[in-house]
Amino acid sequence: MLRTTGILFLATIIWWLWPDDGLRHPPGILAPAIPAQEMIPPKSLGDFKGYHIEAVATYAMHARVLHTKHYCADGNDLVPYDLALGWGRMSDQAVLDRLDISQANRFFFYQWSGEAPIPPGEIVRSAANTHVISANSAVASAVSKLRAGQLVAMKGYLVNVTGPNGFHWNTSLTRNDTGNGACELFYVEEILISNDPLPADYGKLAAAAK
Numbered sequence: 001m002l003r004t005t006g007i008l009f010l011a012t013i014i015w016w017l018w019p020d021d022g023l024r025h026p027p028g029i030l031a032p033a034i035p036a037q038e039m040i041p042p043k044s045l046g047d048f049k050g051y052h053i054e055a056v057a058t059y060a061m062h063a064r065v066l067h068t069k070h071y072c073a074d075g076n077d078l079v080p081y082d083l084a085l086g087w088g089r090m091s092d093q094a095v096l097d098r099l100d101i102s103q104a105n106r107f108f109f110y111q112w113s114g115e116a117p118i119p120p121g122e123i124v125r126s127a128a129n130t131h132v133i134s135a136n137s138a139v140a141s142a143v144s145k146l147r148a149g150q151l152v153a154m155k156g157y158l159v160n161v162t163g164p165n166g167f168h169w170n171t172s173l174t175r176n177d178t179g180n181g182a183c184e185l186f187y188v189e190e191i192l193i194s195n196d197p198l199p200a201d202y203g204k205l206a207a208a209a210k
Helices: 002-017 120-125 137-144 202-209
Strands: 036-048 051-070 081-086 100-104 107-111 127-134 151-162 184-194
Touching: 036 151, 051 100, 051 184, 081 100, 081 137, 107 127, 127 137, 137 184
Parallel strands: 127 184
Antiparallel strands: 036 051, 051 081, 051 151, 081 127, 100 107, 151 184
């Protein structure tokens, strides 16, 4: 019994430490539409885990998961997961195979060797580091299980957040920016995940992004 427990424990540690390269797909664009954003008058979504959330735009998207990052500190109670997401040619396996993608310190990084697989400006416009605020436990559970290579459709709001001691965290409102402040702060109310290019009920959440 002790030996079996030890083997299971070792297997768990190996699984946790072993890098997950995610799902692979044949070459081709899997998420063709850009995210759909519509500005709205600022709307309070109430208090959430000690923070006040104000919606500033509706947001719906269908994208390929490029990378995920779980944060154990630095606002983890509000945003435990960041998602690096890609659409257009940044959802194409042939392009992604030539990019090294990572996340750290609430940023999304990519690099390549030799010539860029697509113009750098297109990479900026077709991918984003997204700070996810889960509106409910079902969304939180789904986000925690996402893997690189999966396709995800999400719907909710881009938000600004304030908190104690002058805390504030504002969303980006454009897909063209880079650097500090360029990430979307996405309050997700609905989510669908698929290993296939288009979920059967994709239209339910992301028809506006087509």
